[in-house]
Amino acid sequence: MRSLLIAFITILSFNVWAAGNGEVRQQRTEQQAWHEASGQWLSLDEFWARYANSRDGKNWPSSAIYPEYDDVNEGDTFLVQLKGSTCLMEFFHSRWRLANDVRRWDPAFNAYGACPFVFD
Numbered sequence: 001m002r003s004l005l006i007a008f009i010t011i012l013s014f015n016v017w018a019a020g021n022g023e024v025r026q027q028r029t030e031q032q033a034w035h036e037a038s039g040q041w042l043s044l045d046e047f048w049a050r051y052a053n054s055r056d057g058k059n060w061p062s063s064a065i066y067p068e069y070d071d072v073n074e075g076d077t078f079l080v081q082l083k084g085s086t087c088l089m090e091f092f093h094s095r096w097r098l099a100n101d102v103r104r105w106d107p108a109f110n111a112y113g114a115c116p117f118v119f120d
Contacts, residue, residue, distance in 0.1 A: 001060065007041065019034035019041075020034065020036070021033065021034060021035070021037075021105070022047070022055070022100075022103065022104075022106050022109070022118050023105070023107035024108035024109065025041065027041065031043075031057075031108060032045055033044035033047035033105065033109075035047055035050055037050070037054070039051070044112050044113070045086070045113075048079065048088040048099070051077075051088070051103075052077040052099075055073030055075060055077060056075060057073060057074070057076040057077060057091070057118070058072075058073065058076045058077075059076070059077050060076060060077065060079075062078075062080075062081055062086060063078075063079075063080070063081060064080070064081045064082065066078065066096060072096075072117070073091065073093050074093075074094075075091065076090070076091040077088070077089065077090050077091075077099065078090075078091070078096065080096075080114060080118060081114065081119050082114035082118065083114055083117055084090025085111050085113040085114040086107065086113050087112075087117075087118050089118070090102045098110060099116070100117055
C-alpha cells in the first residue's frame with residue numbers, strides 16, 4: 001500500500017512539474033494552458049492576454065478587421081474576431097500568423113476559438 005501511495009504522489013508531482021509554458025490540459029469543461037511566468041493554469045483566453053500584454057510590440061485592439069499593414073511592426077499581436085470567437089495573431093516575418101505557429105505552444109491552440117478559421 002505504501003509503494004502505491006508513493007507512486008501516486010510521484011505521478012502527481014510529475015504532472016505539476018512537467019508542464020511547459022503553453023501546455024494545454026482539459027480541466028472539467030474547459031481547456032487550460034500552463035502560464036510559466038505566473039506558475040498557474042489559465043484559460044486559453046487569459047493565457048493569450050497575458051502573453052500579448054507582456055510583449056514589447058503593440059497589442060492591437062480585438063477586431064474583425066486587421067490593422068493597416070503599414071502601421072504594424074514585427075512582434076505586434078492582434079486578437080482577430082471570427083465566427084463569434086477569437087484567435088491570437090502575431091505579426092512575424094512581414095505577415096500575420098497564428099501566435100501558436102510563431103511561439104509553438106501546445107497544438108491544441110490551433111483548434112481553439114477562431115484559430116481553425118483564420119485562413120478560410
